[in-house]
Amino acid sequence: MLAYIFRSVVHGVLVMLAVAFIAFSMFRFVGDPVSNMTGQEATLQDRAELRERLGLDQPFPLQFLNYIGSMLQGDFGMSYRQARPVAALLAERLPATLELAILSALLAAIVGVALGVYTATRRDGWLSHLIMSLSLVGVSLPTFLIGIGLIYIFGVQLQWLPFPGRGDVVKLGWWSTGLLTDRGRLALVMPVITLSLFQMTLIMRLVRAEMLEAMRTDYIRFARARGLPESRVQYRHALRNTMIPVVTITGLQFGSVIAFAIVTETVFQWPGLGALFVNAVQYADFPVMATYLMFVALVFVVVNLLTDFVYLALDPRLRGGSRVPK
Amino acid sequence: MKKSTTLASVLLAVAVLATTAEARSIKWARSGDSLTMDPHAQNEGPTATLAHQIYEPLVTRAVNGDLIPTLAVSWRVLPTDATIWEFTLRPNVKFHNGNAFNADDVVFSINRARSAESDYKGLWASVESVTKINDLTVHIKTKGPNPLLIQNATNTFIMDKEWAESNKVVKVQDYKNKEETYAVRNTNGTGAFILVSREGDVRTVLKRNDNYWGKGTVPLEVTEVIYMPIKADATRLASLLAGEVDIVQDVPVQDIPRLKTQQNLRVVEGPENRTIFLGMDVVSSELKGSDATGKNPLANKKVRQAMSIAINRDAIQRVVMRGQSRPTGTIAPPFISGYTKEMGALPKFDVARAKAMLAEAGYPNGFSTTMHCPNDRYVNDEGICQAVVGMLGAAGVKVNLVSHSKSLHFPMIQKNPPETQFYLLGWGVPTYDSDYIFSFLYHTRQGSRGGWNASRYSNAELDKQIQSLAEETDLAKRGASVAAIWKLLQDETIYIPIHDQMIAYGMKNDITVPVHPDNTIWIKNIAVRRP
Secondary structure, three states, X not given: OHHHHHHHHHXXXXXXXXXXXXXXXXXXXXXXXXXXXXXXXXXXXXXXXXXXXXOOOOOHHHHHHXXXXXXXXXXXOEOOOXXXXXXXXXXXXXXXXXXXXXXXXXXHHHHHHHHHHHHHHOOOOHHHHHHHHHHHHHHHOXXXXXXXXXXXXXXXXXXXXXXXXXXXOEEEOOEEEOOOOHHHHHHHHHHHHHHHHHHHXXXXXXXXXXXXXXXXXXXXXXXXXXXXXXXXXXXXXXXXXXXHHHHHHHHHHHHHHHHHHHHHHHHHOOOOHHHHHHHHHHHOOHHHHHHHHHHHHHHHHHHHHHHHHHHHHHOHHHOOHHHOOO | OHHHHHHHHHHHHHHHXXXXXXXXXXXXXXXXXXXXXXXXXXXXXXXXXXXXXXXXXXXXXXXXXXXXXXXXXXXXXXOOOOOEEEEEEOOOOEOOXXXXXXXHHHHHHHHHHHOOOOOOHHHHOOEEEEEEEEOOEEEEEEOOOOOOHHHHOOOOEOOOHHHHHHOOOOOOOOXXXXXXXXXXXXXXXXXXXXXXXEEOOOEEEEEEOOOOOOEXXXXXXXXEEEEEEXXXXXXXXXXXXXXXXXXXXXXXXXXXXXXXXXXXXXXXXXXXXXXXEEEXXXXXXXXOOOOOOOOOHHHOHHHHHHHHHHOOHHHHHHHHOOOOEEEXXXXXXXXXXXXXXXXXXXXXXXHHHHHHHHHHOOOOOOEEXXXXXXXXXXOOHHHHHHHHHHHHHHHOXXXXXXXXXXXXXHHHHHOOOOXXXXXXXEEOOOOOEHHHHHHHHHOOOEOOEOOOOOOOOOOHHHHHHHHHHHHOOOHHHHHHHHHHHHHHHHHHOOEEEEEEEEEXXXXXXXXXXXXXOOOOOOHHHOOEOOO
């Protein structure tokens, strides 16, 4: 067990280093921050001096090593765009993104599983057909359009839901939340739905397919033969066995929920990490870009680890390895 | 009893109405946020615009281009010494923290703006020293006579010396020191609004400065300003339609007709101080990636003139810009000193003649070239380039278009030698004087001049004339030189001007904000129309 954890952590660190390296080598294609940081009247010499102050005149391997070195000491650098420490910027933006991502993932999981079970158990109902058709729309419409569509209907025409931004937030220490105010909660509705729609559809279709598969297996037939009530057969036996792939997908998708949040955050002017990243890319704000990419890599690594642990909890066969009874 | 209750409620209602009319909060959105509250760190549009609410310069520029006395009440070049500018400062002005404004603050702030880390140092490069004469008089000594120095002062904000010293922000923020300075998120200006809270990229809240010196000279009716960047065009517009914001800067041109149909909204349009033009390498002996191997067609004046008449500027205005531009034949908006109607006249669009001229120049079958274009800097920049590609194609010049972010585009132009031989660029003139255009776009690239001249054009005779402008104190003589320089440059066709950009603001119809050519808004000038 310990060896397993150790191995996973080492893998994780290697992944993060690789991400940092790839990210860093891509930066030169994004542009030159110095030209954004200097005004129209700046001379060639002014720009050269600034480049030197930022260390951007150094060769690429040296810049990379410097970055890794200071990062290991907890120094993520200064944002070129906002002249503030990157760590502080990320910490300020993190609550907005996490709140959005966690609520979206929860909504996607709950509604996705419920609809999946429903459409699997009532395959030929008209509602099932409707849900399945609508889900196609959910997968195929780009997030941007869904967000703008919601804004137009519920924000502009009906004026039920506030936008843009988080509404009113309450600060709890360094954390900030919109869940404690009415306007904050209302402001969450549209972005959460927008962000969760794709995952929701994915989970629903997965649960449905897995359920249909499970319902055909022998143990379900035997369970029914034993005279167990249908609901118990469906939820206790069939659903539980479909959960392994569902948990994997939901877990792994949490990383992409944070990554997908870039579009949702831009549409709703949601002050999270994604919006920070988009602005950073446009400005070629390397320290923010590098740290954001490292953070997303870290989320993926951690989520992968946790998913492995949940497997262990869900599936007893994985726990003991060779001690599984034959 | 009943009567008195009615009366009381009427009185109450009147009181409520009066206070709501009195306490008007303005929510103001635009596409990008100010980068920093440090007034000398970033010489950039949105940063200066927000700073203008809180801090003030010695002089500001009115919508018509005139200078308005602000923290300076008067100024002159000393009759005895043409290298000394004398500024008389406004008395009885207080900073937001209660400190008195005086000459020490001006000396301190201008020196801060001249320092190595400041982004405004280029505008003050001609200054030798700044001296306090008495509490309300300051002398600025320049290295040679500089009759137009005052034109450079409109965005240089005055800070409080004592405040800067006690908060350790005497120096401008330096990206090398890995810590945030106090001035990045805190302010102490003399302006009409006081900073209440600042969350970068999210919202900045200002409240009215009730002790503002200009009370009575400006409406000053807005009590609170909530400034928020909204990046996505569609969301910004939807926010205005939903009534979530009161003013939107950066209205996308395709949405203007739609906003105009809204009863409760108004659109205000006006010309911007920015000309969009095409630049070409007019010197190198070879045009890279062209089928005209071994030569550079763009070095031939006839080719450039042919390209200029091959572009249908009116069509670009109509189709790409939806009317939101002013086609032009020169790189100077009409309110720039030195502009004439003849310069601005459009080259007559004539494809047949363009073809004939290309043939005369030795390219009967045209030639091919690559053009670089930004796609996130100017209004519909990429659309303009696509239109130009089509129009040049009709005349036989086959253009391969490369569109990319401004972060990649500007370095190509700034590098020495430039990395592009055909490009689109926009140019604004903060000094409202032709010299600024000559110095940056036409002068040979050396020292503080020619920084944006990626045409490689270099004319020693012209350079001398441009340099002499800076020190010419006889304004009539100077005007004649400016006219002579323009005549030469218009004929040379170093650049191909397309149009001056226009600005449109959308707002609720109980307020009016005029469009300033520099795209600056002063909230203090907003008068709220009461219902």
